[in-house]
Amino acid sequence: MTTSTQLAPVKWENDALVLLDQTRLPVETIYLNLTTSEQVWGSIRRLEVRGAPAIGMAAAYGLYLGVRGSEASNYDEFWQELNKQADYLGSSRPTAVNLFWALDRIKARVEKESGASIAELKAAVLDEALAIQKEDAEVCRTIGEHLLTLLHDGMGILTHCNPGALATAAYGTATAPFYLAKERGWNLKVYADETRPVLQGARLTAFELQQAGIDVTLICDNMAAMVMSQGKVEAVIVGTDRVAANGDVANKIGTYGVAVLAKAHGIPFYVAAPLSSVDLETPTGADIPIEERPAEEITHGLGKQVAPDDIKVYNPAFDVTPAKYITAIVTETGIFKPEEIGNSKK
Numbered sequence: 001m002t003t004s005t006q007l008a009p010v011k012w013e014n015d016a017l018v019l020l021d022q023t024r025l026p027v028e029t030i031y032l033n034l035t036t037s038e039q040v041w042g043s044i045r046r047l048e049v050r051g052a053p054a055i056g057m058a059a060a061y062g063l064y065l066g067v068r069g070s071e072a073s074n075y076d077e078f079w080q081e082l083n084k085q086a087d088y089l090g091s092s093r094p095t096a097v098n099l100f101w102a103l104d105r106i107k108a109r110v111e112k113e114s115g116a117s118i119a120e121l122k123a124a125v126l127d128e129a130l131a132i133q134k135e136d137a138e139v140c141r142t143i144g145e146h147l148l149t150l151l152h153d154g155m156g157i158l159t160h161c162n163p164g165a166l167a168t169a170a171y172g173t174a175t176a177p178f179y180l181a182k183e184r185g186w187n188l189k190v191y192a193d194e195t196r197p198v199l200q201g202a203r204l205t206a207f208e209l210q211q212a213g214i215d216v217t218l219i220c221d222n223m224a225a226m227v228m229s230q231g232k233v234e235a236v237i238v239g240t241d242r243v244a245a246n247g248d249v250a251n252k253i254g255t256y257g258v259a260v261l262a263k264a265h266g267i268p269f270y271v272a273a274p275l276s277s278v279d280l281e282t283p284t285g286a287d288i289p290i291e292e293r294p295a296e297e298i299t300h301g302l303g304k305q306v307a308p309d310d311i312k313v314y315n316p317a318f319d320v321t322p323a324k325y326i327t328a329i330v331t332e333t334g335i336f337k338p339e340e341i342g343n344s345k346k
């Protein structure tokens with residue numbers, strides 16, 4: 001289902017997890033061959049694979065790598081090992097709920113097949129990981145179809161971070177309508193925030209949309225207000241790492257500011273959210289764990305030192321956009337007002 005213009009961030013090939021190293025983009029296209037859950041943990045932590053759905057997919061394969069050599073002699077032993085590996089992989093990053101969703105989904109599958117042999121249980125773990133990846137491409141395409149009904153040809157749209165093909169199995173979440181619009185011959189004009197401090201917008205979104213022949217213009221984060229005031233942006237579409245039950249949305253740091261700006265300019269603010277990112281167990285945005293990343297991402301973020309030695313740094317990787325700034329949350333099951341997100345899973 002992936003179109004030829006999209007690079008696959010996660011592949012299962014020759015009994016190994018093959019990851020496109022996103023820390024090297026856009027300059028180098030390097031694939032990593034991972035065969036242990038420890039390697040997968042490290043790749044998630046170092047952002048070699050990143051973006052909520054892609055993290056979930058990688059963790060799912062990591063869980064298989066963690067148990068495929070199991071010498072458990074009965075179901076209970078295997079179950080314990082599976083849980084240990086799942087807890088370990090779940091400790092790699094805290095915010096994107098897709099990571100926990102994918103691990104829980106595999107555990108549920110194994111529980112359902114508790115009468116099977118150990119070899120069959122291992123095969124079920126891999127089968128579930130493959131299913132998660134396959135379904136993600138379909139989910140993203142469907143989200144794109146729903147989003148397209150809110151857009152029109154010739155529109156200017158701003159996005160933040162990389163909610164793109166590089167963050168998913170294909171199409172991306174927030175970028176899916178851009179790919180679908182292109183298939184239909186529309187000309188959307190996309191503005192990509194560079195997304196300090198790790199520059200996922202500049203390194204990844206600008207790169208993948210340019211590769212796909214989509215009209216994309218890169219701006220610094222602090223230019224969004226200016227671009228909106230000039231009437232160049234008619235909608236904002238972002239992805240998410242976790243949607244809370246009250247419709248608050250965690251996404252890459254800076255998203256909240258973009259939402260406030262959109263409200264101030266009367267521009268609709270849409271969140272593309274696969275159901276794997278919707279966490280009805282988390283009541284509000286204040287309950288979402290926010291990852292803090294190393295100071296070096298800010299002090300040495302552009303490859304050279306840009307801040308004084310020993311400066312105090314605060315580096316939250318995500319922020320929470322309150323539901324009141326969100327026009328709609330778009331999932332594979334439809335378009336929802338944030339306060340009605342509970343209906344998305346019914």
Ligand SMILES: CSC[C@H](O)[C@@H](O)C(=O)COP(=O)(O)O
Pocket residue numbers: 050051052053160161162163164167173174200238239240241251252253317
């Ligand atoms: C669809 S991926 C989730 C978000 O849309 C994306 O913008 C994001 O916040 C990813 O953060 P990252 O730290 O790169 O994993």
